[in-house]
Amino acid sequence: MPRKFGEIAFTPLVQAAQEQRGSRQTYERYIANGPDNDSITPKIEEFIAQLDGFYLGTVSSNGYPYIQFRGGPSGFLKVLDEKTLGFADFSGNVQYITVGNLSGNDKAFLFLMDYRHRKRIKIWGTAEYVEGDSALIERLRVPDYPAVIERAILFHVEATSENCHQHIPIRYSETEVEAMMAPLQARIAELEQQLGESQDVLRVHRTSSITADNTSH
Numbered sequence: 001m002p003r004k005f006g007e008i009a010f011t012p013l014v015q016a017a018q019e020q021r022g023s024r025q026t027y028e029r030y031i032a033n034g035p036d037n038d039s040i041t042p043k044i045e046e047f048i049a050q051l052d053g054f055y056l057g058t059v060s061s062n063g064y065p066y067i068q069f070r071g072g073p074s075g076f077l078k079v080l081d082e083k084t085l086g087f088a089d090f091s092g093n094v095q096y097i098t099v100g101n102l103s104g105n106d107k108a109f110l111f112l113m114d115y116r117h118r119k120r121i122k123i124w125g126t127a128e129y130v131e132g133d134s135a136l137i138e139r140l141r142v143p144d145y146p147a148v149i150e151r152a153i154l155f156h157v158e159a160t161s162e163n164c165h166q167h168i169p170i171r172y173s174e175t176e177v178e179a180m181m182a183p184l185q186a187r188i189a190e191l192e193q194q195l196g197e198s199q200d201v202l203r204v205h206r207t208s209s210i211t212a213d214n215t216s217h
Contacts, residue, residue: 003034005159008124037160039082044160047114047121048085049075052173057109058101058127066097067111073142080139085110085155088140089129090147099129099151108155115171124159 010018010027018024040048053071060066070077070087077087089099102108108127113120130136130152137152172180 003031003159004036004038005122005124005161006031006034008159009161038158040079040085040157040160041082044121045079047119048077048079048112051075051077051112051114054113055111056098056127057111058098059105059107060097060101061104066101068098072147073145076140076142076145078140080154083157085123085157086136086140087153087155088137088142088147088149089151089153091150098153102127102129102153110155113168115169116173116176118165118168118170120163120165120168122161122163123155123157125155125157127153127155129153 006027010031015024018027052074053069054077055067056070057065057067072087072090077085080086106126106128108125110123110125111120112123131150133152137149140152141149
Protein backbone atom coordinates (compact mmCIF):
# COMPACT_ATOMS: atom_id res chain seq x y z
CA MET A 1 0.00 0.00 0.00
CA PRO A 2 1.23 3.56 -0.65
CA ARG A 3 2.74 5.69 2.03
CA LYS A 4 -0.17 7.88 3.04
CA PHE A 5 1.56 11.23 3.30
CA GLY A 6 2.65 11.00 -0.34
CA GLU A 7 -0.96 10.83 -1.44
CA ILE A 8 -1.57 14.11 0.36
CA ALA A 9 1.68 16.02 -0.08
CA PHE A 10 2.75 14.92 -3.56
CA THR A 11 0.17 16.77 -5.61
CA PRO A 12 0.47 16.80 -9.43
CA LEU A 13 2.43 20.06 -9.26
CA VAL A 14 4.79 18.60 -6.65
CA GLN A 15 5.25 15.48 -8.77
CA ALA A 16 6.07 17.66 -11.76
CA ALA A 17 8.68 19.52 -9.72
CA GLN A 18 10.21 16.20 -8.62
CA GLU A 19 10.26 14.96 -12.21
CA GLN A 20 12.01 18.09 -13.44
CA ARG A 21 14.65 17.82 -10.73
CA GLY A 22 15.30 14.10 -10.87
CA SER A 23 13.78 12.82 -7.62
CA ARG A 24 10.45 11.49 -8.87
CA GLN A 25 11.53 7.87 -9.40
CA THR A 26 13.05 7.68 -5.94
CA TYR A 27 9.86 8.89 -4.32
CA GLU A 28 7.67 6.66 -6.47
CA ARG A 29 9.48 3.62 -5.05
CA TYR A 30 9.35 5.12 -1.58
CA ILE A 31 5.62 5.69 -1.75
CA ALA A 32 4.86 2.31 -3.33
CA ASN A 33 6.91 0.24 -0.90
CA GLY A 34 6.83 2.25 2.30
CA PRO A 35 4.57 1.70 5.32
CA ASP A 36 1.19 3.38 5.55
CA ASN A 37 2.21 5.83 8.29
CA ASP A 38 -1.40 6.85 8.78
CA SER A 39 -1.72 6.55 12.55
CA ILE A 40 -0.02 7.38 15.84
CA THR A 41 2.50 4.68 16.70
CA PRO A 42 3.84 4.06 20.23
CA LYS A 43 7.07 5.77 19.14
CA ILE A 44 5.20 8.89 18.02
CA GLU A 45 3.07 8.83 21.17
CA GLU A 46 6.23 8.83 23.29
CA PHE A 47 7.56 11.74 21.21
CA ILE A 48 4.35 13.71 21.70
CA ALA A 49 4.22 13.13 25.46
CA GLN A 50 7.35 15.18 26.13
CA LEU A 51 6.43 18.17 23.95
CA ASP A 52 5.66 21.53 25.55
CA GLY A 53 4.69 23.14 22.26
CA PHE A 54 3.90 22.55 18.60
CA TYR A 55 2.91 24.38 15.42
CA LEU A 56 -0.66 24.11 14.11
CA GLY A 57 -1.43 24.93 10.50
CA THR A 58 -4.89 25.73 9.13
CA VAL A 59 -6.21 27.25 5.89
CA SER A 60 -8.22 30.47 5.67
CA SER A 61 -11.20 31.03 3.38
CA ASN A 62 -9.02 33.21 1.10
CA GLY A 63 -6.56 30.35 0.61
CA TYR A 64 -3.76 31.65 2.81
CA PRO A 65 -2.13 29.17 5.20
CA TYR A 66 -1.98 30.15 8.85
CA ILE A 67 0.51 28.72 11.34
CA GLN A 68 0.20 29.22 15.06
CA PHE A 69 2.44 28.10 17.90
CA ARG A 70 0.59 26.36 20.71
CA GLY A 71 2.39 26.01 24.02
CA GLY A 72 1.65 24.50 27.40
CA PRO A 73 3.00 22.02 29.95
CA SER A 74 4.68 18.88 28.66
CA GLY A 75 2.00 16.41 27.65
CA PHE A 76 -0.79 18.91 26.97
CA LEU A 77 -1.09 17.53 23.43
CA LYS A 78 -2.73 14.21 24.16
CA VAL A 79 -3.09 10.99 22.17
CA LEU A 80 -6.72 9.92 22.53
CA ASP A 81 -6.36 6.94 20.20
CA GLU A 82 -4.15 5.96 17.27
CA LYS A 83 -6.09 8.24 14.91
CA THR A 84 -6.99 11.13 17.21
CA LEU A 85 -5.06 13.82 19.07
CA GLY A 86 -6.57 16.44 21.30
CA PHE A 87 -5.59 19.50 23.27
CA ALA A 88 -7.22 22.17 25.39
CA ASP A 89 -7.58 25.50 23.60
CA PHE A 90 -6.38 27.98 26.21
CA SER A 91 -7.65 31.54 26.32
CA GLY A 92 -5.37 33.81 24.27
CA ASN A 93 -5.49 36.96 22.16
CA VAL A 94 -9.17 36.42 21.16
CA GLN A 95 -8.46 36.70 17.43
CA TYR A 96 -10.01 33.24 16.86
CA ILE A 97 -8.23 32.76 13.53
CA THR A 98 -7.84 29.00 14.00
CA VAL A 99 -11.48 28.63 15.06
CA GLY A 100 -12.64 30.69 12.09
CA ASN A 101 -10.46 28.78 9.63
CA LEU A 102 -11.67 25.41 10.89
CA SER A 103 -15.26 26.59 10.51
CA GLY A 104 -14.80 26.71 6.75
CA ASN A 105 -12.00 24.24 6.05
CA ASP A 106 -11.16 21.40 8.41
CA LYS A 107 -7.83 20.49 6.80
CA ALA A 108 -5.03 20.96 9.30
CA PHE A 109 -1.37 20.20 9.87
CA LEU A 110 0.79 19.62 12.94
CA PHE A 111 4.52 20.31 12.93
CA LEU A 112 6.14 18.76 16.00
CA MET A 113 9.69 19.73 16.96
CA ASP A 114 12.12 18.31 19.50
CA TYR A 115 15.07 20.69 19.25
CA ARG A 116 17.05 18.96 21.97
CA HIS A 117 17.21 15.67 20.05
CA ARG A 118 16.93 17.28 16.58
CA LYS A 119 13.77 15.40 15.62
CA ARG A 120 10.63 16.53 13.87
CA ILE A 121 7.38 14.85 12.94
CA LYS A 122 4.78 16.15 10.49
CA ILE A 123 1.14 15.11 10.77
CA TRP A 124 -1.55 15.77 8.17
CA GLY A 125 -5.24 15.50 8.93
CA THR A 126 -8.41 17.35 9.76
CA ALA A 127 -9.31 19.23 12.91
CA GLU A 128 -12.42 20.37 14.69
CA TYR A 129 -13.14 22.53 17.70
CA VAL A 130 -15.57 21.33 20.34
CA GLU A 131 -17.31 23.70 22.74
CA GLY A 132 -19.48 22.85 25.70
CA ASP A 133 -18.26 19.27 26.15
CA SER A 134 -17.18 19.33 29.79
CA ALA A 135 -16.19 15.66 29.84
CA LEU A 136 -13.83 16.11 26.88
CA ILE A 137 -12.37 19.29 28.32
CA GLU A 138 -11.68 17.53 31.61
CA ARG A 139 -9.99 14.72 29.71
CA LEU A 140 -7.69 17.25 28.06
CA ARG A 141 -7.09 19.37 31.14
CA VAL A 142 -3.55 19.49 32.53
CA PRO A 143 -3.54 19.27 36.35
CA ASP A 144 -2.29 22.39 38.17
CA TYR A 145 -2.02 24.43 34.94
CA PRO A 146 -3.94 27.66 35.59
CA ALA A 147 -4.83 28.67 32.00
CA VAL A 148 -8.50 29.14 31.16
CA ILE A 149 -9.78 26.50 28.71
CA GLU A 150 -12.21 27.88 26.13
CA ARG A 151 -12.77 24.74 24.08
CA ALA A 152 -11.25 21.45 22.96
CA ILE A 153 -9.58 20.91 19.62
CA LEU A 154 -9.48 17.42 18.12
CA PHE A 155 -7.05 16.47 15.37
CA HIS A 156 -7.92 13.47 13.22
CA VAL A 157 -4.75 11.88 11.84
CA GLU A 158 -4.49 10.96 8.16
CA ALA A 159 -0.73 10.76 7.61
CA THR A 160 2.56 11.13 9.46
CA SER A 161 6.16 11.63 8.39
CA GLU A 162 9.38 11.83 10.36
CA ASN A 163 11.94 14.08 8.69
CA CYS A 164 15.71 13.93 8.71
CA HIS A 165 17.53 16.11 11.22
CA GLN A 166 19.49 18.25 8.77
CA HIS A 167 19.74 21.93 9.70
CA ILE A 168 17.81 21.55 12.97
CA PRO A 169 19.61 23.61 15.64
CA ILE A 170 20.05 22.12 19.10
CA ARG A 171 18.09 24.11 21.66
CA TYR A 172 17.20 23.49 25.28
CA SER A 173 14.26 24.69 27.32
CA GLU A 174 14.75 26.55 30.59
CA THR A 175 13.69 23.43 32.48
CA GLU A 176 16.22 21.28 30.61
CA VAL A 177 19.02 23.79 31.22
CA GLU A 178 18.16 23.90 34.92
CA ALA A 179 18.29 20.10 35.07
CA MET A 180 21.70 20.04 33.36
CA MET A 181 23.04 22.80 35.61
CA ALA A 182 21.79 21.24 38.85
CA PRO A 183 24.79 18.87 39.36
CA LEU A 184 27.21 21.70 38.58
CA GLN A 185 25.48 24.05 40.99
CA ALA A 186 25.48 21.35 43.66
CA ARG A 187 29.21 20.80 43.12
CA ILE A 188 29.88 24.54 43.31
CA ALA A 189 27.94 24.72 46.58
CA GLU A 190 29.94 21.77 47.92
CA LEU A 191 33.26 23.39 46.97
CA GLU A 192 32.20 26.73 48.45
CA GLN A 193 31.35 24.96 51.70
CA GLN A 194 34.72 23.17 51.71
CA LEU A 195 36.47 26.46 50.98
CA GLY A 196 34.62 28.15 53.81
CA GLU A 197 35.55 25.35 56.21
CA SER A 198 39.21 25.55 55.13
CA GLN A 199 39.21 29.30 55.68
CA ASP A 200 37.72 28.79 59.14
CA VAL A 201 40.45 26.27 60.00
CA LEU A 202 43.13 28.64 58.67
CA ARG A 203 41.65 31.53 60.64
CA VAL A 204 41.67 29.48 63.86
CA HIS A 205 45.26 28.40 63.18
CA ARG A 206 46.41 31.98 62.65
CA THR A 207 44.63 33.13 65.79
CA SER A 208 46.27 30.33 67.79
CA SER A 209 49.70 31.21 66.39
CA ILE A 210 49.29 34.89 67.26
CA THR A 211 48.13 33.99 70.77
CA ALA A 212 51.09 31.66 71.25
CA ASP A 213 53.54 34.33 70.07
CA ASN A 214 52.09 36.92 72.43
CA THR A 215 52.24 34.49 75.33
CA SER A 216 55.90 33.64 74.67
CA HIS A 217 56.83 37.33 74.84
